[in-house]
Amino acid sequence: MKVIYFDTETSGLDFIENEIIELAMLIVEDGRIEEYDKFINIGKDLPSKITEITGITDEDLITKGFSEKSIAEDLKNHLTSGTLMIAHNCQFDLSFVYYLLKRHYPLEADDIVKNLYWLDTVTVLKDRKEFPHKLIDAVKHYGIEEVNFHRAIDDTKALYNVVQALINERPDLEEYINIFGYNPKWGVSGPKFPFIEYKRQYYQNIGLVPENQTLPKK
Template sequence: MKLQLQRPAVVFDLETTGVQITRDRIVEISILKVHPDGEEETKTRRINPGMPIPAAATAVHGITDEDVANQPTFAQVARSLYEWIDGCDIIGFNSNRFDVPMLVEEFLRAGIAVDFSDRRFVDVQTIYHKLERRTLEAAYKFYCGKELTNAHAADADTQATYEVLQAQLDHYPDELQNDIAALAKFSSYGRTVDFAGMLAYDEQDEIIINFGKYRGQRLKEVLLRDPGYYGWVQGAQFPLETKAWFTRVYQSLIAK
């Protein structure tokens, strides 16, 4: 089933030096841009991460230091990349938990003021796990009847993710609505504030902490009770966007 769109959507996948959002870097990004009229555009680019690629990461995606030695850094392509995906909804596989937070972190490191407030995020893995619970290769075999060759190459994974999503729409006509907003809602496990999911909203739309010793407690109340906690977060290895949210709330309190 073809995906029904009211505005463009991008399906994307990252290959990275590792899985630590604050420490690791992108080494390859592939984006499939789908327009409401069905037109598709694809861009894949290797990125010089500015750090050695660990052997464990190379074993997964096959990209070596030599492969990216003459490639641009993310900062060099960040502006044009951000403009190309501007106004697009965002689709990926495990993207809400990893790829989107990693991409946002890279944009912020490059000095790009990220505003995804009007975007809808569809995580094909979440749909799959809620309804079948398997991996991308298994999902591709299950829904599309194909073997995923060249897995963990960004372009192959991107194309497979898009095909799986379309097949999911055919496979679950009663559970899934062919609408980005509905798919984004189905893809979510909760209403998070930041892309890394360190902060969330409670039932009263108050921001709560979603990790550590203050998990489940309202951020404003914690900062009023333990103002040193703000300094600890700012000095620790948290994503830049998460720190920015702490700063917004903290500054709103001291301004009163």
């Protein structure tokens, strides 16, 4: 199975109004790892807060960025049916990827995303450790070397190492495929995708929960 670890940096939090400004992927297939990292020139100024958080500037997007259309084409080519897509807080990244594809492939976007498998490491982590559950918390929890967080390619590399640690801790990640946990207090952020099973998931403070009590088995 082809596996893609991915992360996005965006111009804001609105899945429809804002855009991806950096897309990073580690594409694992047939024992090889391909690294993909591109800025996207969105044709507008970034909010100062986004530059402050990510370090990405308007100049970066203008001088190093690719058109959104070319990124959509790259995604269409890489996101082949049956690929496993892994992200930390996958609902967020899936939503942005979907709307990017929808802008350029309105008739194909739904089929592209529904023919993939999706794994959210935040959902897994909530069954593995106490709050908080950010990527940096997982990195520290599993003793992984820290990276430049809030840059997509560095977050993707950290994510890859976190997933290996999760597998070594308990090999049940397949049970979480296409299952996203959400905090009942806030509900699901963004669109509810019909191919994802959304389950209520509360914070817990016991660390690694027993196998018969993990979210997929509830």
